[in-house]
Amino acid sequence: MEHWVRAAKEWIRSRSLPDARTGQPVCAFVYDLAGLRRHAAQTVEALPSFCHMYYAMKANSDKELLRVIRPHVRGFEAASIGEVRKALAVDSQVPVIFGGPGKTDEELREALQLGVERIHVESLHELRRLSYWSKELGREITVLLRVNLKVELPQATLQMGGRATQFGMEEADLDQAAALLSDSPHLRMAGFHLHSISNQLDAEAHLLLLECYIERAKAWNKLFRMEQITINAGGGIGVNYSDLERQFDWRLFTNGLRRLEKIHSLPDGPELRIDFECGRYLTAFCGVYATEVIDVKSNHGKTFAVVRGGTQHFRLPVSWRHNHPFDVLPVESWPYPYERPEAANYSITVVGQLCTPKDVFAEEVSVSRIRSGDIVLFALAGAYGWAISHHEFLSHPHPEMVYWKES
Template identity: 55%
Template sequence: MNKWEEKILRLKQEHEQPFCAYIYDLDHLNDHVSQIVSQLPERSEMYYAMKANSERPILEEIAPLVHGFEVASIGEVRKAREVDPQIPVIFGGPGKTDEEILEAIRSRVSLIHVESIHELRRIEYLAGQLRVTVPILLRINLSGPFPDAATLHMAGRPTQFGIDEKEIPMVMEQLGKCEHVNLEGFHFHSISNHLNEFNHIRLLNTYIEKAKQWANQYGLTISRINAGGGIGVNYQDLSRQFHWPTFVSELRELLRKELPETWTLMFECGRYLTASCGYYVCEVLDLKENHGEKYAIVRGGTHHFRLPVSWNHSHPFRILPVDEWKYPFQRKKWEDCEITVVGQLCTPKDVMARQVPVEELRIGDLIVFQYTGAYSWSISHHDFLSHPHPAHFYLREIDHQWRAERKVES
């Protein structure tokens, strides 16, 4: 048993039963993000995409390590400012209201990502009312094609994101009429959860070439390209992840050859920064078989942890044996079989892993889902059926003793 399994068992013993909790390793998070950012080449920056996980302890840990936060709502702007009033914030999203734009400007966001010609006109109008000049990036929906290995595509096909590449001439004409916006560059976020380092470099090269083409064609003085996030996590094989050292080695050469000396390449990663620091731990409440399929019913479910349903995958987990058994009757167990892990919801879609081989599982054991630090609790329908929320523990080691800061969700 490793030290993390010992910590989880201690938490279970110290708190109410049956156990259900998100547990975050802040030491791992700090080390992981520090290594990623420190290895970036010159003229590149890393922003944290808050949508992945905006819990305050996570933000406080990450804020000193990254170049800023990327946000997609005014609520996230407020969270960013509560953590650090001075940290650079870049504001995107396809449906910004006037009130959000005005508050973002007043909150001194560093950049607003413009998603349409209409939004450009509105920002110009609102900035004029405030008598300020707003720095912007144009988010462009490129025509593609893009690598098929990515899980999600935001460009190269019909989506609600960005300005169609074909509208560039109209956008430039509109920009010529604007007095209260300052175009600093372009934003491209075309794919998500990309796992191939070399294909991602080729994608970045496409972004740089497009930006240089438009800068030359329209006589633009720009300084920034935002490549978005898109770097993924391999949930099917946790041992084979996107190889960051290889990527930054190739990136360094790409920037040296292709990026103009006065330009900066920005990244806004979320999942890749925080996923590996999180665990979702559920106690097995029952083992039952229906129509030939074996089900492990756990405390919790997809109302806490929606990612497996959202991506239609079996999320990786480990089984943590628990020796205690409080009942006077025999404890049920299964050996050398395939199990489907489900939660407490009254829907057959409440499935977190389907037909996964296990050596042994007993009622009362813990199922520990790994890599749940991103797009897990944050995207879930917490109050469906009004089940209790999980506890949240933020762990770090201090003077060779680990400490857990606890937040209980109401």
Template identity: 65%
Template sequence: MRMEAWAQAAKEWAGARRRLRRTSAETSEPVCAFVYDLQGLKKHVSDTVGRLPAYCRMYYAMKANSDARLLTVIRPGVHGFEAASIGEVRKAREVDPDVPVIFGGPGKTDEELQQALRLGVERIHVESLHELRRLCYFADTLGLDITILLRINLPIELPQATLQMGGRATQFGMQESELHEAAAILAGQNRVRMAGFHLHNISNQLDAEAHLKLMEQYITWSRHQRELFGLSKIIVNAGGGIGVNYRQLDRQFDWYRFTEGLQRLGREHAEGVQLDFECGRYLTAFCGVYVTEVLDIKRNYNKAFAILRGGTQHFRLPVSWKHNHPFEVVPVESWPFPFPRPGIEHEKVTLVGQLCTPKDVFATDEPVRRLQCGDLVLFVLAGAYGWTISHHDFLSHPHPDMVYY
């Protein structure tokens, strides 16, 4: 994960874009773009997946970033894609008609279940007894076979979790107490084949040892359920959940330590188990930056604000996760106007966008050595949950450029 090198690609592009703006009336718009390092992405995916032991497989969670150019780069490095809507299934098949796709997420419509069957997805992750009954009905009606995993919300304590998907009351998965009823529904089915469990209790996990312990709990619990469903082998889908540290860039999830632990876990506990991951953020966050130009610098109630081109309608992640997003300033020396250039030195500044809401904030009270109008601000770790989760057309500002290196 060479963030410095990937950010350098954005600096080079932004510098070229800024120089072009000075020489062409057609490029007078301020700089604003997502810049992706495709070669860096390819290497990171290859290195990450290459360390997994033989009993593990990696699917890419498209929700993190479903840009077709990125999907094309990711595809050779992973077993398949994880989709959370039929729209994502179709995007996956546009990249590769034969790519294995697993389809999950709560609230699947009747149409989505039927389309998933017709499109031949590899598996469907079933979220409730009602969804299971509907899927069985549609499989029989259409005469199509499907493999499923049952998503279970396991009662596991996760004191270190910053974002919990399970282990407490959430909209995800079914209760452990519903397993016997699920087994009874499946007992008379010829078209729907139960293959294991989807267990995804935590998101944004940064502790490799804690995540290993969770994997052991998942595997141990799943093996105990095999007899109920008559399974000699079992698939355990551990979801994604591996986080990215936006606050301390040099303290990322220790993938080396985690995969070494998976090797031990496989030898000691994983006989007859296939362990699947569906990582998104961890695969793509490092390959993208959001670079944008400073439009104005002003003071309000003794606080400094820098207003940037764009806003959270482009890059919603910081306000969504309520963190100060890491950034660096790219100085621009030229100044085209005959009057003084607004700026600050050795001061804290709040970075905001152009939207008419006080929630349009990227970072609050962050110290900068120097920042001036016309400089560029480069937000790193923007390759996941940036453009894809943002409300693009709020206020109808222009969309950012998409640049691929």
């Protein structure tokens, strides 16, 4: 994982840190654009031809990252009309698929007018509304029906299906959906959206889930009689924050997809297409949250490293309740005439500047040495970092956004 933080280290060294003492402490998201480009290309190139990759913008909709990713993916997946607009601002011709459980009439109308590629429909009521607005506006639109499967799901960090959630319709609703679609000439039924889990780290388990998706979709097609079935399997491909060297086995997974194609592609059956909308797996690795240690202190038997910034910049660790992986980059310069706070060979808790005890990045983690003025580099910060954080809480300065383009 060292190569993913190299860009951040090179940028920090280029800042001439001793001179930075008169300004704000270091605090930045550093994005390795060259690394992102390589990773996106290699990930998508490994997919078999019946599979397509969309980028889930919710993970990180920074326009510089979108520009790097765009040449390597089929299109973008948007979960709001705001994300649709961002996607089209990067490339006015990019295919956009539009999902999410709470689409307003205004969003449906604008999506139709902007010509999105597909809309993933979450309920019978949404299907009726989309049928109404497509007729009113005279716009045809391709749809997938999002179904909340009644199935035992493999373990993963988040579960959007297999139990009561706000996502998708029940399988029992498909009869009514088929009837509605038959009376909606502006809606083109293309398949099913079956994103059930997120942050899956087991490639074999994910292949078994995909096979379940395929079997269900083929059975449901008796109602719809499609010549091609599109299955949107969502994202769901995970990132391992606790063991950086044991990541999802993408090569094993894509080889398994080829086996599934051979098993389920029959000469007299419908053509099969699988779409993925990965976000975290594409961008997490390219980002580092770099932040300077302001203070090192002990309190009631625990040692704390207080850093510039906090979870208002990088909310993922507290949101997912994990210790986020980090390195300490030593900074030897210490221009002050008083003692430098430090902890050596000790367990520390890394916290931010916010006035809340929940502002924690990592708790009771052993370090060989950490000092005021050193830089903490949080790896795997390219997804669900800045994008999900409450930026204005306490009105602290925002971090720099650094786009490192060196190879």
